[in-house]
Structures are given as C-alpha cells and as structure tokens.
Amino acid sequence: MPIVNNNLIYKIALGLFSKMGAPKENATTLAQHLTDANLAGHDSHGIIRTMQYIKEIDEGTLNPRAQPEIVQEAGGSALVNGNSGFGQVVATFATQLAISKAKKSGISFVSMGRMGHTGRIGAYPETVAQSGMAAIMFTGFMGGPFAQNVTPFGGSERRYGTNPISMSFPLPKGGRVLLDFATSMAAEGKLRVYRAGGRTLPDKWIIDKNGMPSDNPNDYYDGGAILPMGGMSGGHKGYALGFMVALFGGLLGGLGATEASQFQWSGSSSIIVIDVASVSPIPGVSDAVQEAVEWVKSSSTMEGSQGVLYPGEIEKKTREERLSNGIPVEQATWNQLMALVQEHGLEKELSEMLKT
Numbered sequence: 001m002p003i004v005n006n007n008l009i010y011k012i013a014l015g016l017f018s019k020m021g022a023p024k025e026n027a028t029t030l031a032q033h034l035t036d037a038n039l040a041g042h043d044s045h046g047i048i049r050t051m052q053y054i055k056e057i058d059e060g061t062l063n064p065r066a067q068p069e070i071v072q073e074a075g076g077s078a079l080v081n082g083n084s085g086f087g088q089v090v091a092t093f094a095t096q097l098a099i100s101k102a103k104k105s106g107i108s109f110v111s112m113g114r115m116g117h118t119g120r121i122g123a124y125p126e127t128v129a130q131s132g133m134a135a136i137m138f139t140g141f142m143g144g145p146f147a148q149n150v151t152p153f154g155g156s157e158r159r160y161g162t163n164p165i166s167m168s169f170p171l172p173k174g175g176r177v178l179l180d181f182a183t184s185m186a187a188e189g190k191l192r193v194y195r196a197g198g199r200t201l202p203d204k205w206i207i208d209k210n211g212m213p214s215d216n217p218n219d220y221y222d223g224g225a226i227l228p229m230g231g232m233s234g235g236h237k238g239y240a241l242g243f244m245v246a247l248f249g250g251l252l253g254g255l256g257a258t259e260a261s262q263f264q265w266s267g268s269s270s271i272i273v274i275d276v277a278s279v280s281p282i283p284g285v286s287d288a289v290q291e292a293v294e295w296v297k298s299s300s301t302m303e304g305s306q307g308v309l310y311p312g313e314i315e316k317k318t319r320e321e322r323l324s325n326g327i328p329v330e331q332a333t334w335n336q337l338m339a340l341v342q343e344h345g346l347e348k349e350l351s352e353m354l355k356t
Contacts, residue, residue, distance in 0.1 A: 003326040022064035041318035044189025076105035082115025090115040113268035122180025125168035129176030140250030151225040153239035156211035178312030183242035
C-alpha cells in the first residue's frame with residue numbers, strides 16, 4: 001500500500017480537475033477538501049472520490065465550472081442553488097454565508113441543493129468552529145434515483161441515504177469539538193475502502209440482496225443495503241435519526257417543489273450556525289467547552305481502553321500523524337489514480353513528486 005505525501009494528493013486532485021474543466025478556484029477548493037479528508041482519516045471521502053467525480057463530469061451530471069448562487073434570502077436564512085456544481089464548492093460558499101449571517105443575527109440557517117457530493121461534511125462545521133462559532137449540518141437523501149443505499153429498520157430494501165450529521169463547538173486556540181458521522185452503520189465510501197483493500201467489514205454493517213446480515217462489502221454492491229446505525233438490534237435509533245436528517249437536509253435543502261413531492265431529495269444540505277458569544281451569558285465559551293473535555297477525559301478507563309477521547313480528537317491525532325508520516329492509499333485506488341494521471345498527461349508535471 002503506497003504511503004503518499006499530502007502535497008502529492010493535493011497536486012493530483014488539482015491537476016486532474018483542472019484538466020476536467022474546473023476553474024482554478026473550484027479545483028483548488030475541491031483539492032483542499034479531498035486532501036484534508038485523507039489527512040483527517042476519512043479516506044472514504046478523500047482522493048478515492050476522484051474517479052466518481054470524473055465519471056459524473058463525463059456523464060454530464062456534474063458541472064465543474066458551476067458557481068453557487070443565492071436564490072432566496074430573508075434575514076438569517078438563505079437558500080443556495082449549486083447549479084449542479086461540486087458539492088464542496090457549494091457547501092463552502094453556503095458555510096461562509098451562514099457565518100456572515102450569524103455574525104449579524106446571532107444564528108443563521110442556510111440550505112443548499114442541486115449539487116454534487118459534499119465530501120466530508122464535518123469540514124464545514126469545523127470551519128465554523130475555527131471562527132469561534134458552533135454549527136449543525138445535515139445532509140439527506142430520501143427516495144429518488146440517487147444514493148439510495150440504506151434500508152429502514154425492519155426493512156430489506158434500500159430506501160434512503162447514509163444521511164450524515166455533523167456538529168461543532170469551538171475550543172481555545174482554534175481547536176474544536178467535532179461530531180461527524182453517517183446515521184447508517186458506515187458511510188458508503190468506507191465500503192469502497194474495504195472493498196479496494198480486499199478486506200471484510202469489522203462487523204455486520206450490511207445485508208445482502210436476500211436480506212441476510214453480511215460483513216462482505218461486495219454483497220452491498222451486488223444488490224444489498226447498508227444497515228442503519230445500531231444494526232440489527234438498535235437500528236431503530238439510527239433509522240429515526242437518518243429520517244430526520246433527510247427532512248432537515250434533503251427536504252429543506254431541495255430546490256423546487258416538484259423534486260420534493262416526488263422524493264427527489266438528492267444530497268441536499270442545511271447548516272445552522274450559532275454565534276455562541278451572542279446567545280450565551282458565559283464569557284469565554286470555548287474555555288467552558290475545554291473544561292467539559294477535560295472532565296470526560298479524566299474518567300478512569302476500562303480494561304483494554306487506551307483512554308477517553310473527545311469528539312473530533314481522533315481526526316486531530318490522525319491529521320498530525322499523517323502530516324508527519326504520509327497518507328496510506330489502497331493499492332487499487334492508487335492504480336486508478338495513476339491511470340488517470342497518465343490519461344490526462346500529468347506525469348511530467350508530477351514526476352518529481354512521484355519519485356519520492
């Protein structure tokens with residue numbers, strides 16, 4: 001398995017999407033998000049997504065040149081049309097808009113739709129926390145032809161998406177507490193990573209096409225479905241949470257009543273941003289959050305545990321480790337990337353970095 005420097009991943013993504021017609025600003029935003037997802041340990045939303053996005057561009061469902069636009073606005077709220085552009089570009093625009101509105105109103109709600117895959121949704125609340133604010137983001141799919149990959153609790157067929165949710169709070173010195181997870185047993189991209197590595201899943205995350213629990217990622221791609229978070233016994237909670245994320249993200253972020261009425265809620269999102277300083281009487285909110293972190297981490301540990309981690313600490317540690325030691329990329333994924341590099345004539349441009 002190749003161990004790759006983060007700068008090389010960034011340059012590969014920047015080069016490929018520039019070749020696919022993305023203007024510099026779009027290609028830069030996308031490359032930054034893919035690289036940071038790998039650095040944070042979310043390989044399912046990193047450079048492995050390159051092949052998917054290029055395929056969507058070739059098929060005409062993703063417009064690399066598109067720019068988001070505000071189509072409805074009132075006070076602290078807004079609706080953004082992504083015009084079928086990169087989800088990372090649209091969500092970055094919407095997040096900055098939500099931050100700006102929260103600074104004026106104390107709280108904001110910005111929805112976004114008609115866009116591609118947003119990547120790691122934790123990246124956007126993370127940006128909010130770095131600005132000293134708190135955030136909640138919902139990304140939801142329900143029905144329609146796109147991203148149906150999770151079965152409702154008690155069901156045996158795909159009916160909705162992995163519907164991730166993310167929340168953040170600021171810590172002192174630019175740190176953050178960050179929750180970011182799919183409301184299913186795993187994001188679909190994690191199945192891609194296990195399949196690319198020829199590995200079985202850690203547990204029965206999926207059912208096969210006959211409705212039987214399975215740990216073989218190939219069973220999902222052969223007509224199976226991902227189970228809601230909680231699996232076979234506790235999946236009612238993950239299912240209910242995923243359903244509500246579909247409403248807050250997919251429905252409210254969807255543009256046009258026609259799509260919504262026909263259950264075409266395809267990957268739309270909504271983000272809430274809260275200026276905690278304007279709504280809390282506590283001076284130094286981030287210091288109070290730090291005290292909460294220290295309190296939970298002071299717990300004695302159970303046998304076999306390496307200690308209590310606060311939400312987002314794994315990503316923080318993984319980012320530090322990978323910045324120093326490189327990012328592991330599955331061999332199958334790397335082979336596909338190198339084929340694209342060759343196809344688009346980037347070997348000379350990347351030759352020095354590829355040698356190291």
